[in-house]
Amino acid sequence: MIPGSFSYHSPATVEEAVGLLAELGDDARPLAGGHSLLPMMKLRLAPLEHLVDLRKIDALKGIKDEGGTLVIGAMTTQAELLASDVIAGQCPIIQETAALIADPQVRYVGTLGGNVANGDPANDMPGLMQCLDASYQLTGKGGSREVKARDFYEGAFFTALQEGEILTAVKVPVPPAGHGYAYEKLKRKIGDYATAAAAVVLTLAGGSCKSASIALTNVGETPLYAAEASAALVGSSLDKAAVDQAVSLAGAITAPASAGRGPTHYRTKMAGVMLRRAIQRAHERAAG
Amino acid sequence: MAKTQITLTINGQQVEALVEPRTLLIHFLREQQLLTGAHIGCETTHCGACTVDMNGKSVKSCTVLAVQADGSDVTTIEGMAAPDGTLHALQEGFSEMHGLQCGFCTPGMIMRAHRLLQENPNPSDAEIRMGISGNICRCTGYQNIVKAIRYAAEKMNAATKEAAE
Numbered sequence: 001m002i003p004g005s006f007s008y009h010s011p012a013t014v015e016e017a018v019g020l021l022a023e024l025g026d027d028a029r030p031l032a033g034g035h036s037l038l039p040m041m042k043l044r045l046a047p048l049e050h051l052v053d054l055r056k057i058d059a060l061k062g063i064k065d066e067g068g069t070l071v072i073g074a075m076t077t078q079a080e081l082l083a084s085d086v087i088a089g090q091c092p093i094i095q096e097t098a099a100l101i102a103d104p105q106v107r108y109v110g111t112l113g114g115n116v117a118n119g120d121p122a123n124d125m126p127g128l129m130q131c132l133d134a135s136y137q138l139t140g141k142g143g144s145r146e147v148k149a150r151d152f153y154e155g156a157f158f159t160a161l162q163e164g165e166i167l168t169a170v171k172v173p174v175p176p177a178g179h180g181y182a183y184e185k186l187k188r189k190i191g192d193y194a195t196a197a198a199a200v201v202l203t204l205a206g207g208s209c210k211s212a213s214i215a216l217t218n219v220g221e222t223p224l225y226a227a228e229a230s231a232a233l234v235g236s237s238l239d240k241a242a243v244d245q246a247v248s249l250a251g252a253i254t255a256p257a258s259a260g261r262g263p264t265h266y267r268t269k270m271a272g273v274m275l276r277r278a279i280q281r282a283h284e285r286a287a288g
Numbered sequence: 289m290a291k292t293q294i295t296l297t298i299n300g301q302q303v304e305a306l307v308e309p310r311t312l313l314i315h316f317l318r319e320q321q322l323l324t325g326a327h328i329g330c331e332t333t334h335c336g337a338c339t340v341d342m343n344g345k346s347v348k349s350c351t352v353l354a355v356q357a358d359g360s361d362v363t364t365i366e367g368m369a370a371p372d373g374t375l376h377a378l379q380e381g382f383s384e385m386h387g388l389q390c391g392f393c394t395p396g397m398i399m400r401a402h403r404l405l406q407e408n409p410n411p412s413d414a415e416i417r418m419g420i421s422g423n424i425c426r427c428t429g430y431q432n433i434v435k436a437i438r439y440a441a442e443k444m445n446a447a448t449k450e451a452a453e
Binding site: 042079 | 290292308309310311312315331332333334336339345346347348351352353355356358400404418419420421422
């Protein structure tokens, strides 16, 4: 099982890469870690004439703390996220999530940029980035723009990325010190995509919930930022009534497909179970 | 389609070759370099039988293009034993602890365990199990594979300690 024939390009700069993509048009695809694209190419489901490999572009690598915002290069691998002291100290939910993606070999190669840019609703990082209110830097021949993760996803494998643009960086606002967090993922086995998953970040003040952010993975055509469910927690003591209300509001925005991971009603129910567990763990971890 | 020139190091030897861009690393290793230790199992990034070490990372070589390995340092199971044939501690461990039955997954298991022990020289059983979670064995039930990796860890740690003394 090998891909069909294509021409291979390995530009050294972002400018060169977006120039190539503009010139080659929709016969070309950018390659990050390749652990989503290469399997599709092998199945001949991703026909392309030109592959533009981004691996030699140093500007797409690395994790920087720019005073309240983490700027993570698109080609940063899941393993690099897991090994980063900056991520561990500032935003540990990224590591909790990365550790649940695929398996060690895939995490060495799979990138954050590829995970969020591909538009696969089964991927874990898009929901997390919506929870964290991250922004994506998109660069094309005409320059760069930023799109919020909450606005980026339009449908399964459809995103705000325009032809010729690549996602170059993910910008994550650092959650406040003392925040509670959890990513809860139900999967059938190690390495599987989520049957349903929930990301929660919250802060407490004087025992009540000061802020909350909830997003769900793989229970719709896109990752789902649950704005109403998040709001239902704010001001509460995270008591059963508030959590029940949040679970109900979050469940109402889900529309999972009936597929190998279970029928629609089951996956919606499991999204609620994951959310309940995530709120509880985030609550336990939060200070104040 | 035009072929691309690649240069890489495989088991300590520099190799130059011409490959089609669509050639997967596993096919390059097995068919062009005649290194048939890494196996083709599922071909879908699940089973781990094709695992090799590339630039200090374990990768599934069925999901890496040979052109992506240009400039890299690759170690396969053939590069594990000493030049005089003395088995690597992991190979010895799999033999001593019966860490294989049919042997199909073994090259991938050993290459993955090799990187795991480089990163974590003294893993718990739970860490070993998580560490090899990308490698599937259909024979052993994993018990003896965990024992084999622990055997190798202990042997390698004892050798490191001896060297330090």
